[in-house]
Amino acid sequence: MWEPVLLTLxxxxxxxxxxxxxxxxxxxxxxxxxxxxxxVIGAIVALPLVLPPTVLGFYLLLILGPSSPVGxxxxxxxxxxxxxxxxxxxxxxxxxxxxxxxxxxRNAFEAIGDRPLEVAATLRASPLDAFFTVALPLARPGLxxxxxxxxxxxxxxxxxxxxxxxxIPGETKVLSVAIYDFVETLEWAKAHILAAGMVIFSFLxxxxxxxxxxxxxxxxx
Amino acid sequence: MSLVEAYFCGGFGQxxxxxxxxxxxxxxxxxxxxxxxxxxxxxxxxxGLTHMADGRLRINGQVWQDHKTFxxxxxxxxxxxFQEASLFPHMSVRKNLTYxxxxxxKEASSIDFDEIVTLLGLTHLLDRAPLRLSGGERQRxxxxxxxxxxxxxxxxxxxxxxxxxxxxxxxxxxxxxxSAYLAVPIFYVSHDIAEVERLADSMILMEKGRLIAxxxxxxxxxxxxxxxxxxxxxxxxxxxxxxxxxxQWHLARAAxxxxxxxxxxxxxxxxxxxxxxxxxxxxxxxxxxxxxxxxLNLLSAKVVELAPGSHQAVVLARLAIGETACLARLxxxxxxxxxxxxxxxxxxxxxxVAILD
Numbered sequence: 001m002w003e004p005v006l007l008t009l010x011x012x013x014x015x016x017x018x019x020x021x022x023x024x025x026x027x028x029x030x031x032x033x034x035x036x037x038x039x040v041i042g043a044i045v046a047l048p049l050v051l052p053p054t055v056l057g058f059y060l061l062l063i064l065g066p067s068s069p070v071g072x073x074x075x076x077x078x079x080x081x082x083x084x085x086x087x088x089x090x091x092x093x094x095x096x097x098x099x100x101x102x103x104x105x106r107n108a109f110e111a112i113g114d115r116p117l118e119v120a121a122t123l124r125a126s127p128l129d130a131f132f133t134v135a136l137p138l139a140r141p142g143l144x145x146x147x148x149x150x151x152x153x154x155x156x157x158x159x160x161x162x163x164x165x166x167x168i169p170g171e172t173k174v175l176s177v178a179i180y181d182f183v184e185t186l187e188w189a190k191a192h193i194l195a196a197g198m199v200i201f202s203f204l205x206x207x208x209x210x211x212x213x214x215x216x217x218x219x220x221x
Numbered sequence: 222m223s224l225v226e227a228y229f230c231g232g233f234g235q236x237x238x239x240x241x242x243x244x245x246x247x248x249x250x251x252x253x254x255x256x257x258x259x260x261x262x263x264x265x266x267x268x269g270l271t272h273m274a275d276g277r278l279r280i281n282g283q284v285w286q287d288h289k290t291f292x293x294x295x296x297x298x299x300x301x302x303f304q305e306a307s308l309f310p311h312m313s314v315r316k317n318l319t320y321x322x323x324x325x326x327k328e329a330s331s332i333d334f335d336e337i338v339t340l341l342g343l344t345h346l347l348d349r350a351p352l353r354l355s356g357g358e359r360q361r362x363x364x365x366x367x368x369x370x371x372x373x374x375x376x377x378x379x380x381x382x383x384x385x386x387x388x389x390x391x392x393x394x395x396x397x398x399x400s401a402y403l404a405v406p407i408f409y410v411s412h413d414i415a416e417v418e419r420l421a422d423s424m425i426l427m428e429k430g431r432l433i434a435x436x437x438x439x440x441x442x443x444x445x446x447x448x449x450x451x452x453x454x455x456x457x458x459x460x461x462x463x464x465x466x467x468x469q470w471h472l473a474r475a476a477x478x479x480x481x482x483x484x485x486x487x488x489x490x491x492x493x494x495x496x497x498x499x500x501x502x503x504x505x506x507x508x509x510x511x512x513x514x515x516x517l518n519l520l521s522a523k524v525v526e527l528a529p530g531s532h533q534a535v536v537l538a539r540l541a542i543g544e545t546a547c548l549a550r551l552x553x554x555x556x557x558x559x560x561x562x563x564x565x566x567x568x569x570x571x572x573x574v575a576i577l578d
Contacts, residue, residue, distance in 0.1 A: 115307050118270050121294040122301035123321035123370050130295075133320075137311045219350075220310045 001190055003170055004178035005197075011086070011174060012154040015093040016101075019150045020143070022094070023101040027146075028131070030102065031109035042106075046099045053096065057163025060092050064164065084166045089174070092160045097153045101146035108142020109135060141216040148209040152202060223247060225374070225406065229266045229276040238262050238273070238430045246281055246374070246406040248422035251438070253411055259430040260410045264376050267408065268301050269294040280374055298326070300367030300405075302377040306359035308351035314362050315347040321370030332371045340402060341365045341395055357388030361395060368403075375407045381416060396420055397578045418442070418458045418498055419577045443546040445528035445537050455501040455537060457547050458577070462494050463487075472517075479543015483517045484574050496577040501537060501548035503573040508559055510568055518571040522547065524561050540569055 030042050048056055064071045064082040074082050074091075082088035112135060120130035136143070158176040165172030167181070175194060182191035223246035230239045238259045244250045252260040265271040267278060269285070269292055278286040285292045294301075300321075308317050322332060338344055341361045351359060360380055367375060380396075381389045393416075400407060400420060411417050417424060417438070424441040426434040434441050441447070442457050461475035466486055473486040475495060487495060510519060522540040530537050536556045538549045549569065551561075561567070 115303065115305075116309060118294070119301070119303065119307050119309070120320075121270070122268060122299060123366065124295050124324035124326070125320070126295050129324070134309060138309075140311075 004173050004175045008155055008175040011089055012151045014090055015154045016147050016151045018094050019101040024105055027102045027105035028109055030106045045102050048096050049099050053159025054163055057160040061164050083164050086171050089165045089172055092164045093154045096160045097150045100149040100153045104142045104145040108139035112138045141213045152205050223281045226279040229273045231273045231275050240432050242425055242432055242435050244423055249400045249407045249409050249420050250423040251409050251411055251417040251421035252425045253417050254427035256412055258427045260427050261378050264378050264410050268299055268376055269297050298373040300370055300372030300375045302363050302367050302380045304379045304383050306363040308359055308362055310351055314349050317366050318369050321366055325371040337365050337368050356384050357391040372405055375405050377409045379410050443539055443548055445526055445539055455548050456498050459497045460494055461497050463489055463491055477545050479545040480520045482574055487576050498575040498577055501550040504549035505570045506549055507568045507570055516570045516572055520569045522567050522569040524563055524565045526563055
């Protein structure tokens with residue numbers, strides 16, 4: 001019964017790390033770029049907010065499948081076909097949770113404004129130096145929000161998982177799928193434990209995140 | 222002689238900037254003009270924070286910008302003090318100060334952390350967070366931070382404008398010391414003539430994105446054809462040296478090229494230079510050296526130029542006291558009665574002299 005919980009935590013942790021590494025530069029570009037194309041990219045990044053997860057999962061299944069060029073490239077990189085694997089779930093989760101990380105981080109970068117970076121430049125800091133020593137530390141509250149939302153959102157994912165991951169115990173059978181299975185097989189007590197656990201977990205995550213963010217902001221302004 | 226040569230031409234929306242000047246790369250050069258005249262834009266172009274495509278900038282012969290070169294701001298040896306202190310809120314005062322120091326291209330030995338900290342009175346603030354400083358303290362840290370990077374040119378954008386009167390008075394003595402202590406040329410943007418009179422050696426006067434006058438401060442201040450000098454505040458600034466003291470009456474004699482003035486004893490030692498301001502309205506003229514007047518300072522002068530003032534009844538006169546220029550504000554009636562014309566020898570009675578530092 002605990003295997004899906006551990007698997008879900010592992011998935012959410014890896015996904016969050018990947019999201020921070022990919023999402024932060026993307027959010028920076030969206031916040032700072034002056035090209036008119038950035039809103040088009042922004043809209044694509046935001047798509048998972050409105051699309052039904054099954055739609056996303058369906059296309060991911062097609063794109064990552066062995067008959068598409070992307071799928072063939074991914075197979076070459078990962079050494080296996082991605083659908084119905086844990087790695088496939090990570091790819092799906094990253095895309096599915098991307099807007100939950102990019103949006104708060106982008107907002108945080110935009111809130112910093114030009115001035116601190118101009119100051120850094122007049123103090124001989126190269127743009128990359130200023131990014132790491134000024135922009136990132138000042139965006140900490142947004143990074144925290146993004147990481148927590150990305151983590152929590154991945155924890156609760158169901159539709160995308162079902163479409164591209166299926167239901168393989170220890171590999172792709174995550175918490176939400178396990179709850180669904182328990183209900184299907186009328187094991188309501190077990191379903192209750194996991195479901196109530198998710199409620200408590202989600203509540204605590206949001207509460208702790210809000211308090212920490214408030215504390216961080218009070219130290220910065 | 223070291224020189225700053227600048228040319229910037231271009232527009233931001235409705236605003237059009239077109240300036241071309243060279244200024245001495247020493248002492249304090251004030252960029253002065255009303256709000257929105259483009260002085261901050263000039264400073265930002267000099268720093269490279271704004272890239273004006275049609276621009277040239279050479280500092281002591283080094284090209285920072287021309288049609289094929291554009292050094293980004295972090296490659297220019299400048300210090301920049303913004304109107305709002307803009308300290309990094311996530312760093313202590315000490316970390317703010319060392320941010321530029323660590324990244325400076327100069328040898329560490331040539332920038333003395335302790336010396337700058339002492340000069341700006343920051344010792345007791347080093348471990349505080351910027352949020353817990355007063356406005357004046359923040360601005361002093363910002364100035365210190367800019368100096369720590371070892372600038373060859375210090376650019377200051379109205380560093381006092383966001384402060385209240387008390388904080389301004391707190392910072393001004395530090396700025397005086399700064400310009401005396403630093404060998405670094407300072408460009409200082411201001412719309413407050415009192416700050417310019419107190420701090421500047423040269424002046425660039427701007428209006429609506431264009432230059433109207435450039436030159437040494439005393440020269441620009443005494444030009445009668447400049448619109449900004451026509452009001453109540455018309456004044457000259459003199460640099461004088463304390464040469465004598467009258468202990469009984471608490472006075473000091475300050476000598477300048479062409480004469481000397483008795484002023485309230487500021488308590489400085491003999492030989493010290495001070496900056497004096499004489500308002501045009503505090504200077505009256507007499508045909509002869511009259512006895513029995515209360516005015517201490519009577520100086521022999523020559524009328525150089527006369528110009529109409531802001532009201533028909535008023536005339537501004539530029540006088541030469543030896544080599545030093547001075548302004549007097551008179552009524553047109555007095556000008557007629559004294560038969561003042563350029564070249565006429567006259568006595569200037571100076572009612573009041575302000576000591577600026």
